[in-house]
Amino acid sequence: LLLVLALLTARLEASGDGRVRLSYSLEIPEGVSSLGFSAFGASAIEDLSATASGESLVLSQERSGERLSGTLTLPKGARSPLGLEFQYRVHDAPIPVIIVDVEPGEARSGAFTARVELPAGTEEMVDFPSHGIRDDAGALAWELPVLPAFLSWGQPARPPASGVETPFAFWGLFAMNAAIVLLYVVWMRRAP
Amino acid sequence: MTAQMAIFAGYFVLVFAIGFYCLRITRDESDYWIAGGKLGWILGGATLAATHASAGTFVGTVGVIYTHGWSFAWIVLSIPAAYWFLAAVLAPRFAKTKELTLPAFLESRYRSLAVRRVSAALILVAIVVYVQAQIVAAGLIGNVVFGISPTSAMIGFTAVLLAYTALGGMLAVVYTDFLQLVVMVAGVAVALPLALQKLGGISGLFAAVHAMKPDTFGWESFPPERLVTMGIAFTLGTVATPEKLVRLYAMKDLPTIRKGVLFAFVAATGLNLVIFVIALATIVLFPALPTGDLAMPMVARALLPPVLGALLLAAITSAIMSTVDSLMLVAGSALSHDLFGTFRPGASPGTRLLVGRIGILVVGTAPLVLVVSGVGAGELVQFIVLLYTALMGSSFFAPVVIGVYWSRATKEGALAAMAGGLVTCFLWKAFGSADIDPVLPGLVASIALYVGVSLLFTRPPEFAPHTN
Numbered sequence A: 001l002l003l004v005l006a007l008l009t010a011r012l013e014a015s016g017d018g019r020v021r022l023s024y025s026l027e028i029p030e031g032v033s034s035l036g037f038s039a040f041g042a043s044a045i046e047d048l049s050a051t052a053s054g055e056s057l058v059l060s061q062e063r064s065g066e067r068l069s070g071t072l073t074l075p076k077g078a079r080s081p082l083g084l085e086f087q088y089r090v091h092d093a094p095i096p097v098i099i100v101d102v103e104p105g106e107a108r109s110g111a112f113t114a115r116v117e118l119p120a121g122t123e124e125m126v127d128f129p130s131h132g133i134r135d136d137a138g139a140l141a142w143e144l145p146v147l148p149a150f151l152s153w154g155q156p157a158r159p160p161a162s163g164v165e166t167p168f169a170f171w172g173l174f175a176m177n178a179a180i181v182l183l184y185v186v187w188m189r190r191a192p
Numbered sequence B: 001m002t003a004q005m006a007i008f009a010g011y012f013v014l015v016f017a018i019g020f021y022c023l024r025i026t027r028d029e030s031d032y033w034i035a036g037g038k039l040g041w042i043l044g045g046a047t048l049a050a051t052h053a054s055a056g057t058f059v060g061t062v063g064v065i066y067t068h069g070w071s072f073a074w075i076v077l078s079i080p081a082a083y084w085f086l087a088a089v090l091a092p093r094f095a096k097t098k099e100l101t102l103p104a105f106l107e108s109r110y111r112s113l114a115v116r117r118v119s120a121a122l123i124l125v126a127i128v129v130y131v132q133a134q135i136v137a138a139g140l141i142g143n144v145v146f147g148i149s150p151t152s153a154m155i156g157f158t159a160v161l162l163a164y165t166a167l168g169g170m171l172a173v174v175y176t177d178f179l180q181l182v183v184m185v186a187g188v189a190v191a192l193p194l195a196l197q198k199l200g201g202i203s204g205l206f207a208a209v210h211a212m213k214p215d216t217f218g219w220e221s222f223p224p225e226r227l228v229t230m231g232i233a234f235t236l237g238t239v240a241t242p243e244k245l246v247r248l249y250a251m252k253d254l255p256t257i258r259k260g261v262l263f264a265f266v267a268a269t270g271l272n273l274v275i276f277v278i279a280l281a282t283i284v285l286f287p288a289l290p291t292g293d294l295a296m297p298m299v300a301r302a303l304l305p306p307v308l309g310a311l312l313l314a315a316i317t318s319a320i321m322s323t324v325d326s327l328m329l330v331a332g333s334a335l336s337h338d339l340f341g342t343f344r345p346g347a348s349p350g351t352r353l354l355v356g357r358i359g360i361l362v363v364g365t366a367p368l369v370l371v372v373s374g375v376g377a378g379e380l381v382q383f384i385v386l387l388y389t390a391l392m393g394s395s396f397f398a399p400v401v402i403g404v405y406w407s408r409a410t411k412e413g414a415l416a417a418m419a420g421g422l423v424t425c426f427l428w429k430a431f432g433s434a435d436i437d438p439v440l441p442g443l444v445a446s447i448a449l450y451v452g453v454s455l456l457f458t459r460p461p462e463f464a465p466h467t468n
Helices: A168-190 B002-025 B029-037 B041-052 B055-068 B070-097 B102-110 B113-146 B150-198 B201-212 B224-239 B242-250 B254-285 B292-303 B306-343 B349-372 B381-402 B411-431 B439-456
Strands: A002-012 A017-027 A034-040 A046-052 A058-064 A067-073 A082-091 A112-117 A126-128 A140-144 A150-153
Touching: A034 B201, A046 A058, A046 A067, A112 A150, A140 A150, A168 B070, A168 B254, B002 B150, B002 B306, B041 B150, B041 B242, B041 B254, B041 B306, B055 B070, B055 B113, B055 B254, B055 B292, B055 B306, B055 B381, B070 B224, B070 B242, B070 B254, B070 B381, B102 B113, B102 B242, B102 B306, B102 B381, B102 B411, B113 B150, B113 B292, B113 B306, B113 B349, B113 B381, B113 B411, B150 B201, B150 B254, B150 B292, B150 B306, B150 B349, B201 B254, B224 B381, B224 B439, B242 B306, B242 B381, B254 B292, B292 B306, B306 B349, B381 B411, B381 B439, B411 B439
Parallel strands: A002 A112
Antiparallel strands: A002 A017, A017 A082, A034 A067, A046 A082, A058 A067, A112 A140, A126 A150
């Protein structure tokens, strides 16, 4: 399974609600019957559906915190290149990007493109990915060699998450290094 | 992209200007190879730290944490351990001898021209491996950021690098290293808060990583024996690599070296820790990279605003350049001073310098040819770096480190240890278990040969370093 192209389009209303279409072009070997997917930002994704070559697909999904994961059943006899499209509703930025569980393929310009139409008068400030540009029609457009986890602009940082403990392996490493520096300084001052 | 191009162009012009300036102030071989041996602790420490921070740090480490998780981050403890060892054990001996190169130190220790020549040849082989990793990383940056083919990016990068290194020698390398360290620190200092801001601070980062890749902080991705042996490889790679050891000669005295080493390991460790946190963010922000080595270039390409992204790219490029230029210098000195110079002792210093410059061009081009030919394709950058540190550690730990203390060691033992360590390391890499880093069998073989062969020959009359 190999990702060839991904194209995301979205239109946001003044209320902040928006509809997202995410189209993938995939190379698939014969006999593949299902495909996994995941996304970061599960709370923002509603009414998720998927089609392949115009045919609705059966999908199962599971949400755990901000992670959405699931599996979709491909049509019988699906062949390469497979045109797969996800549709979902979001409310305001960031817009999560659903990532299909395939080999990403070689990074190259334009492997992922996105275009988000914003309500008139939106004073956006491109946030992530950072190289988005406002096109002639006033929409925000991105072109990247790889898939980002989400698209966002102008909104404040996510609120600090709670309920996840800081791993000891994280701060422990910092503390040990600081201790070694102190010990070295003591040694250096006493060394002949 | 225009702003990025401008920043990049400006950066390269500055580096070239430094190279050209240093060409003008270089008076003799000592200036060219060890910056006259008069560096203070800030410049000396900065050049050590900048040499340490390579593509392995900026691209490779991020790639491994992206792919395998946080357990790899504990490898960072090898940095202070190695530098402390360097300052406490090796620096006193190196400060006394003040040679121009590591092979020259080994010749003086073992009173053997053969030891010098063999060590110079081994250095050349290992350097080709290391430079390969740096060139691969440069190709990725060019590909992702500027949209040019990896091969074109690798060729362009190598050309620029070789030009200024061949021109300016160690003086150019020291001054550009200082500039490059400043750029590296500035680059990650800007990238870290932006990465955290995207994910809601440090707690948001943990929550996101926990949601998207819950095993990130686990210990499953590397078996303990693999982590420990990789740690040994990195420690030895710092202790027994010529591009680091020769910097001890470049600093003016022992107290300066100790301060410089403190500066170096605080800078290198701090840089690594910040980069590790950025690596965690990339797991969430770019969940579907074709290779983990693309994570840091993507931070510059898609996380930072264009101008700051260019700054980070300059930092990554700096890391690569500051390491490769040092390696090229070591390779050039091995060729001109330790090989050509020993076969043609009557050659003038000017001729030796010319041979060194030509050598830099030749040795710098070899890894490029290998990479373009597909050698090492698909390997994560950090694992190529790891092979280099394993080769160096296996070859030089016994002759250099044990050699300064064990007066019974002979030149035959040193030769057997260097060759045996290198060959065992290569063989293990090709045929051995992937759970054990090649450094361990290489080191064991090298020490066994060093001791065993030394004991087979008569005791050497004098232990050179103590008499200098």
